[in-house]
């Protein structure tokens with residue numbers, strides 16, 4: 001166990017979002033340094049989209065996410081946010097984006 005800062009030197013990093021209570025994987029999004037800082041500062045989930053730029057999860061839907069734990073992987077280039085979601089993670093209304101079997 002250690003502490004670290006995400007390594008954004010090669011660009012955006014994937015952020016897996018997981019329900020802190022159930023362990024369910026809710027969504028995957030991308031973060032840059034700015035969205036990481038906003039997430040740390042506000043305790044809400046912020047991401048970076050290539051098309052939308054900086055965005056806050058739930059800013060339009062109201063389904064914000066309280067970030068209860070931030071973790072980084074061994075290489076510090078993948079992010080895990082453990083959250084308490086205020087509503088469905090997916091814009092379709094599904095609890096999790098990962099509802100497609102393949």
Ligand SMILES: [Zn+2]
Nearest residue numbers: 090091092097
């Ligand atoms: Zn979705």
